[in-house]
Amino acid sequence: MIDWQYSESIESSDILSIKKKYSNYIGGKFVEPKSKKYINSISPSTEEVLSKVPLSNKQDINSAVNSAREGLEVWSKLTPNQRSRYLFKIARLIQERSREFAVLESLDGGKPIRESRDFDLPQVAANFFYFAGWADKLDLSWATKSLKPYGVVGQIIPWNFPLLMLAWKIAPALATGNTVVLKPAETTPLTALLFAEICEQAGLPSGVVNIVTGDGSTGSLIVNHKDINKIAFTGSTQVGKLIQKSLAGRDVGLTLELGGKAANIVYEDAAIDQAVEGVVNGIFFNQGHVCCAGSRLLLQESIHDQFVKKLEKRMQSLRVGNPLDKNTDIGAINSKEQLDKITSLVNEGVEDGGELFQTQCELPGNGFWFRPTLFTNVQPSYSIAREEIFGPVLTTLTFRTPEEAVEIANNTEYGLSAGVWTEKGSKILWTADRLEAGVVWANTFNKFDPSSPFGGYKESGFGREGGRHGLLSYLKASS
């Protein structure tokens, strides 16, 4: 037997100079909050305070929205080609500074550097490149004459892919001729503020992009601002519903990208080893902090025991630890609050009667961590089979026939994504047709591309991000 010695490989954070205190980015300038209040942003892997950022109040939001309104005057008078070129330039600048962004993303959010470096950042640049090319082709995008930008768009994004969610929001909004007020998540504001520097570097006209930080109260001020034309929100279904309710009776556009509880269906005729890899990637990618995570594993009865055995073995090889270590597979849970939520749902799963498997690994002393977890022997009525856990926790259910698989998969109020594993082409198409999900990954999982629309059915929200369809989220059809 070979005794493998582990050697860590830490990405240096010397490239970064994190300021002790940040300001909002409004009207092309970094301005201190009128609230004079700040919140700390900590590193979830060490609990060390990285910096503090404004807790913006009503006056701050007013000034950001006013600035976006002024920015719209300028932005709408540029030619589509000029708008396109600004977006190309932003994309290029992100590529140039991508290492800096990747390190900061992992420090502030806790995700493994391997993911922020190889997934988040390349995707961020790709989104700006993709939408840059649409800015001067909107007239060719949809066979209709009645599409116009909304105007000033308020965008509220989550903490799981901080900079990528910013890119998903800002790139299409600007390409379609809108201006934005964006609020990053309370726990992960730093890369958005670094992005503000990119806007400066690119010479983007002032007011086109405004970035304000804060907590839920700040988000609510944006939603309820009277001069906002559209809200785009990514986050929990619970908050999405509140936003939809707040906008009732107001002439404000809305797109929502909310929660999920995706079924990952493995048929008995799947390529089992590939499926095991796909299932692992489906739930443990980004600590399971993924709205489209394949959190419900649906196994055909005949392969259950064999599959679970292989899965447990594979899970045991996942490395949990320092996000800046290039070997790390699973980083830190984003916040104490989220860790408590995961812990409480997992405890509930055990009490309900689920059979728990957790990998044996050492966890760092400081920071927020959770072991990769698998539940078997689960009934569909258990909370762990119904509620979005948003952590590295996989729940297994079984089925006998394809019809039953589809029924279980669709038996949820969510409808964001789903996975299908089989070597039989006709079964993939049959299943995909019947799944109520905005994205279906067949013999793969958690693949993303700026050209590929993303978004949900049912209570997973409405509207799409990415692709030609993503343009429609920022264009208003006038009657």
Added chain:
Amino acid sequence: MIDIKKTYKNYVDGKYVRSESGKTYTKELKNEFYELPLTSKKDIRDAVTSSKDGFMKWSSTTPYLRMQILYRLSEMIEGNKESYVELLMDHGLTKQKAIKDIDESIQNIVWFAGLADKWEQMAGNLNPVSEEYFNISHQNPIGVVFSLSGSNISLNDLLMSILPSITVGCSVISYSEENSVLALKFAEDINNSDFPSGSLNILSGKFENVLDDVSKHVEINLVALHKELDNDGLKAIEQNASESVKRVISQPSLEGLSSILPYLETKTVWHPKGT
């Protein structure tokens, strides 16, 4: 006692049914009275049950068949043109306006009939992802649509509140207030057509009576308002809708491809390429 020229019933699940409440209201047209059902909460629930079933049937027919069923409808309206013109004139329209309305109605049915087997080619596409994957975005109809028709006395307006969603495979509960006599006459043509039962249910009544039931019903996937409501009404609908992230559209665009977009859910499917 007033003399009723004709008693109309709701059209639900391919049958003419009285409101379970037994309640009716009357509408006077040219000194003659029509009796119309006053739809209740229970009637809405029955219509939704039928529409769910109708959605399964209608959305699983081939686009080719949907196209022919829609085209056949235009032939039926054409065949009954005189009776529609007469009814519109009873509502006070001039003969010229009534004829124009029916002509436009027929044109629009033909336009949408021809779209039934083409919209997927216009609204979906292959996505050029940067890895070795086949990636396609195509659409599913959103499901059960509740459509409140406008207050104009116009068959064409009524049709434009139904055609975009039904063309893409949704089932529709069409609800009329001012337009009820016309809508329930139209139900007779639907009954004689090949639309599967439940794919189009036609109800009449006072919308405010069922506003809460419609907007809170979790099995209605989308509420389309083709009538301008006061702000309180719209606000109540949208607040109720938020409880289940229900889609609500108010005075939607009826132009070209954008007319059908609200009724579609985009589904993107990925598959690796390889040997």
